[in-house]
Amino acid sequence: xxxxxxxxxxxxxxxxxxxxxxxxxxxxxxxxxxxxxxxxxxxxxxxxxxxxxxxxxxxxxxxxxxxxxxxxxxxxxxxxxxxxxxxxxxxxxxxxxxxxxxxxxxxxxxxxxxxxxxxxxxxxxxxxxxxxxxxxxxxxxxxxxxxxxxxxxxxxxxxxxxxxxxxxxxxxxxxxxxxxxxxxxxxxxxxxxxxxxxxxxxxxxxxxxxxxxxxxxxxxxxxxxxxxxxxxxxxxxxxxxxxxxxxxxxxxxxxxxxxxxxxxxxxxxxxxxxxxxxxxxxxxxxxxxxxxxxxxxxxxxxxxxxxxxxxxxxxxxxxxxxxxxxxxxxxxxxxxxxxxxxxxxxxxxxxxxxxxxxxxxxxxxxxxxxxxxxxxxxxxxxxxxxxxxxxxxxxxxxxxxxxxxxxx
Amino acid sequence: xxxxxxxxxxxxxxxxxxxxxxxxxxxxxxxxxxxxxxxxxxxxxxxxxxxxxxxxxxxxxxxxxxxxxxxxxxxxxxxxxxxxxxxxxxxxxxxxxxxxxxxxxxxxxxxxxxxxxxxxxxxxxxxxxxxxxxxxxxxxxxxxxxxxxxxxxxxxxxxxxxxxxxxxxxxxxxxxxxxxxxxxxxxxxxxxxxxxxxxxxxxxxxxxxxxxxxxxxxxxxxxxxx
Ligand SMILES: Nc1ncnc2c1ncn2[C@@H]1O[C@H](COP(=O)(O)OP(=O)(O)OP(=O)(O)O)[C@@H](O)[C@H]1O
Ligand SMILES: [Mg+2]
Numbered sequence: 001x002x003x004x005x006x007x008x009x010x011x012x013x014x015x016x017x018x019x020x021x022x023x024x025x026x027x028x029x030x031x032x033x034x035x036x037x038x039x040x041x042x043x044x045x046x047x048x049x050x051x052x053x054x055x056x057x058x059x060x061x062x063x064x065x066x067x068x069x070x071x072x073x074x075x076x077x078x079x080x081x082x083x084x085x086x087x088x089x090x091x092x093x094x095x096x097x098x099x100x101x102x103x104x105x106x107x108x109x110x111x112x113x114x115x116x117x118x119x120x121x122x123x124x125x126x127x128x129x130x131x132x133x134x135x136x137x138x139x140x141x142x143x144x145x146x147x148x149x150x151x152x153x154x155x156x157x158x159x160x161x162x163x164x165x166x167x168x169x170x171x172x173x174x175x176x177x178x179x180x181x182x183x184x185x186x187x188x189x190x191x192x193x194x195x196x197x198x199x200x201x202x203x204x205x206x207x208x209x210x211x212x213x214x215x216x217x218x219x220x221x222x223x224x225x226x227x228x229x230x231x232x233x234x235x236x237x238x239x240x241x242x243x244x245x246x247x248x249x250x251x252x253x254x255x256x257x258x259x260x261x262x263x264x265x266x267x268x269x270x271x272x273x274x275x276x277x278x279x280x281x282x283x284x285x286x287x288x289x290x291x292x293x294x295x296x297x298x299x300x301x302x303x304x305x306x307x308x309x310x311x312x313x314x315x316x317x318x319x320x321x322x323x324x325x326x327x328x329x330x331x332x333x334x335x336x337x338x339x340x341x342x343x344x345x346x347x348x349x350x351x352x353x354x355x356x357x358x359x360x361x362x363x364x365x366x367x368x369x370x371x372x373x374x375x376x377x378x379x380x381x382x383x384x385x386x387x388x389x390x391x392x393x394x395x396x397x398x399x400x401x402x403x404x405x406x407x408x
Numbered sequence: 409x410x411x412x413x414x415x416x417x418x419x420x421x422x423x424x425x426x427x428x429x430x431x432x433x434x435x436x437x438x439x440x441x442x443x444x445x446x447x448x449x450x451x452x453x454x455x456x457x458x459x460x461x462x463x464x465x466x467x468x469x470x471x472x473x474x475x476x477x478x479x480x481x482x483x484x485x486x487x488x489x490x491x492x493x494x495x496x497x498x499x500x501x502x503x504x505x506x507x508x509x510x511x512x513x514x515x516x517x518x519x520x521x522x523x524x525x526x527x528x529x530x531x532x533x534x535x536x537x538x539x540x541x542x543x544x545x546x547x548x549x550x551x552x553x554x555x556x557x558x559x560x561x562x563x564x565x566x567x568x569x570x571x572x573x574x575x576x577x578x579x580x581x582x583x584x585x586x587x588x589x590x591x592x593x594x595x596x597x598x599x600x601x602x603x604x605x606x607x608x609x610x611x612x613x614x615x616x617x618x619x620x621x622x623x624x625x626x627x628x629x630x631x632x633x634x
Binding site: 003007010011013014295296299300301302303304305306307309401402403406 | 458461463464483484487488489490491492496498501502504505506507516518519520563567
C-alpha cells in the first residue's frame with residue numbers, strides 16, 4: 001500500500017545527487033553550528049566556574065538589601081536554621097559563612113584600604129580551595145589571631161610572613177574596631193581583581209574585630225549540579241523567607257553575566273548568517289524541484305488529488321530532507337563535540353592568546369560543552385527553516401491550474 | 409446521456425490577442441460510445457476535451473456531465489468531480505515515476521478512500537485486462553511507452569469513472585503499440601461498456617472509432633456514426 005508519506009519519502013530519492021548535496025549542506029551547517037555553540041558554551045562554563053567558585057560562590061544569602069548597599073549593619077545571626085540548610089535542601093553541597101567589610105590596614109608607615117573577609121577556614125577551603133592559593137606561609141585555623149593577605153596587599157604594605165598587621169575600622173553599630181594580627185600566609189588569586197585588596201581572618205576573629213559576635217554578612221552557597229541552581233536558590237529562598245535575599249551569581253556579578261550574554265549574542269548572529277546561507281541553498285533546491293515537477297503536479301491535480309494532499313507530500317519531502325541532513329549533522333557532531341570535551345582546544349602554545357587569558361587568570365584551554373539540548377536546538381532550527389521554505393511550493397500549488405501546469 | 413454541451417465557446421487571452429479556440433460546440437455523448445475527436449492542429453480538440461473533463465471552463469455555454477452542471481463548480485469542487493467521474497489518459501508522462509504500475513493504479517483509489525481489499529482486487533484485475541500482470545511491480549522507467557500508456561488506461565479506469573478522456577493517447581507510440589492499446593480500449597468498451605472519448609491525428613485510430621467528430625476552427629464540421 002502506498003501512503004502520502006511513502007510517496008514523499010520516495011520522491012526524496014528521485015534525484016539522489018541533489019538530495020545528497022542538500023543534505024550535505026545541512027549536515028555541515030548543523031555540525032558547524034553545534035560545534036561552535038558547544039565550544040562557546042564550554043569555554044564560558046569553565047570561565048564562569050573558575051571565577052564564581054574562586055570566591056563568590058554560585059549563590060549567596062544576604063539580609064534583604066545587602067546587595068544594593070554592602071554594609072556591616074546588614075549582618076545577621078548565623079543561627080541553627082541557616083546551619084541546617086544543607087540537611088534541609090536537596091542539591092546543596094555546602095556553604096561558607098562570611099563576615100565582610102572594609103578596614104584600613106597598616107604596617108609600619110604604609111596604610112591601605114582592604115576588604116576584610118572573615119571566614120570559616122575549613123568550609124572556605126572546601127568550596128574555594130583557598131589553601132591552594134597560598135604562595136607563602138601557611139593556612140590559618142579557626143580562632144587563631146592570624147591573617148592571610150593577598151599578594152597586592154603584601155606588596156603595597158611591604159609586609160612579610162610573621163609581621164604584625166594592624167587593622168582599623170568602624171564596627172557593627174558604629175563601635176570602634178581595631179586589632180593586631182599575625183601575617184600567616186600570602187595568597188595569590190588567578191583573577192587580578194581578587195588579588196588587590198583582600199585580607200582573610202578566621203570568622204570568629206573577624207566577628208570579634210567588628211564587634212559582631214555570631215553575625216555574618218553573607219553565606220556563599222555551593223551546589224552539587226550547576227543545572228539545578230535556580231531550583232536550589234528557590235528552595236533556599238522559600239526556606240528562609242523574605243527577610244533574606246538569595247542571589248545567583250548573575251546578580252552578584254552582573255558584569256560577568258553580561259559579558260557572557262554579549263558573547264553569546266555575537267555567536268548567535270553568526271549562526272543566523274550561517275542558516276540564512278543554508279536557507280538560500282535549500283530554497284534553490286526547492287525552486288528547481290518545483291519547476292521540474294510542474295507537469296507531474298498538473299497530472300496529479302487532473303486525476304483528482306486534492307491540493308492540500310499534494311501540498312502535504314511536497315511539504316513532507318522538504319522537511320524530511322532537512323531533518324535527514326540535521327540527523328546526519330547531529331550524528332557527526334556527537335563524536336566531534338565529545339572529542340573536544342575530552343580533549344579541549346588548547347591555545348596555551350599561542351603566545352598572544354595565552355598572555356591575554358592568563359592576565360585574567362584563565363588557562364587558554366576550552367573544553368566543549370556536551371549538551372544534548374544544543375543538538376536538539378539545531379534539529380529544531382532546521383525543521384522550522386525547512387517548514388517555512390516549504391511554504392513556497394504550497395503557495396504555487398494553491399494557485400496551480402492543471403492545464404497550465406501541463407502545458408509547461 | 410453522459411456528456412452534453414450546449415453552445416460552448418472558449419476564448420483564450422480575451423483581453424490581449426483573443427484566440428477563439430471553440431465557437432459554439434454542441435455535443436451529446438451516450439454511455440458506451442467509442443468516439444474520436446479529430447481535426448487539424450489548432451482546431452480545438454484539446455480545448456474541448458479539457459472542458460468536458462473539468463480541467464478548464466468554457467467562456468460561454470453550458471456543460472452537463474452525468475446529469476449535473478459542471479460549469480459552475482469551483483476549482484476545488486472540480487478536483488473532486490474529476491476524481492470520481494473522469495478517467496484521464498494524456499499523451500505521455502501520465503504516471504508518477506516513483507510508483508510502480510500497481511501503485512500508480514492503486515493511487516487513484518487511495519485518493520477515493522477505497523478499502524485496501526477493493527484496491528488490491530481492482531488493481532490486479534485492471535492490470536491483467538491491459539495485459540501487464542507480469543510488469544505489475546515495475547516503475548514507469550522500466551516500462552516501454554506502450555506499456556506506460558496501458559498502465560495509464562488501467563489507472564483511468566480504476567476510479568470507475570463515468571467516461572475516459574484520452575488526448576492523443578497514441579501520439580508517442582509505434583504502430584504495434586498503437587494497435588495493441590486500441591485493442592485494449594475497444595475490448596474494455598465492448599465488454600464493460602466503458603465510454604471513451606479520444607482525440608487523434610492517426611488515421612488507424614480514427615478507423616477504429618465508432619463515431620468521429622471533426623472539429624475545424626473551433627466548430628463541429630462533421631459528426632459521423634458508423
Ligand atoms: N492556454 C492557451 N492560451 C492561448 N491560446 C491557447 C491556449 N491553449 C490553446 N490555445 C490556442 O487555442 C487553439 C486551439 O488549441 P488546441 O490545443 O485546443 O488545439 P488542438 O486541436 O488540440 O491542436 P493539436 O492537434 O495541435 O493538439 C490554438 O490556436 C491554440 O494556439
Ligand atoms: Mg491537442
